[in-house]
Amino acid sequence: MDSDPGSVPFRLIACRELLDAHSESLRIREQVEALESAMPDRPGQVVSFCRTIIETTCKTILVDRGASIDSQWEAPKLIKESLKYLKLGHDEDGVADPKLRSGLESLVRGLNSITQGIVEIRNAHGSAAHGADAYSPLLDARYAEIMARATDAVIGLLFRTHLQSAGRDPLSRFRYSDHPDFDEFIDGEYGPFEVLDVPLIASEALFRTDFQAYRTALVQFRQDQEQNNVAAEPTEGS
Known part of the structure; x- marks a missing residue:
């Protein structure tokens, strides 16, 4: 086995769960694999795909729920709208836990801050940033990895909660054999x-x-x- 840490492929665990749940979605597969392959040599692409994957995940949740989406919504707004359809603070049987909900609401506020930070850094250092000088320094790969892991945490909370509640509240879009x-x-x-x-x-x-x-x-x-x-x-x- 190769002991070089750099030889270990970079993987986003929660994003991979999203990919597995929507295996027919070439768009999700393309985004996840592109982000993973960009680490650590292309940090600007990593940051750009962080924002893209968050937006795609939220749009997927909203479409699954039969909700309408404004084309002008960006990541923070998409997260806010997605959370309206997710029953945070409920156990597997659908029973509400007030203390758990309070803690998760605090966590969500932190996730919103993370998402806003990803958007701001993407606009300044992403590979699709507007007006960057050709010789401006690249974003440090360490920061790109932190944002990729934070993105994975956001996806983990949103999409796992989405799938968990789908068994009790059938989605507007789902596959045969899901029930x-x-x-x-x-x-x-x-x-x-x-x-x-x-x-x-x-x-x-x-x-x-x-x-x-x-x-x-x-x-x-x-x-x-x-x-x-x-x-x-x-x-x-x-």
Whole structure:
């Protein structure tokens, strides 16, 4: 094994999770791989891609949620709008924790400051900065790595929270097989069938032919689950 630290590829863990979740998105793959390959020799490109990846992530979250996006919004505004759809301070069962929420809100304010700093440094030192002198010094690679890691932290909080809440609150855009328990319910109710000797799966057929009908039934399925869970909870004193 090569012991030279410089031989170890630079990787953004949370950004890679985003890439895996949207493996069909060539735009996300291009941005993540370009940032990673730019470290440490091209710090100006790293800074530029930090801002780009944050904006792409937020736009992805907003589109997943069916929200409209103003083309003039930049990273800080996109984060603010994305957070409106993310239930910070909730556990995996959707139960709110006031202390956790308070701490996360403080963390978000810090992330907003980080994002604003990335935007300012990108405008001054990014490879796409306007009007830079040809002989102006390059940004120190150490700062580029700090911003890349900070960007990964922002993506980690936003996108992981987004995916976690998606199971309880079905997105406006998602893939078939993201809700296997619902698919199993549909398939159990309607069973397999054939068209011209071709076997078809009921849940997949519904998803492919009428996504809105599939999503409406999924929302009702989740609501029924919540009501059943509430009804099953023991009452005080029982």
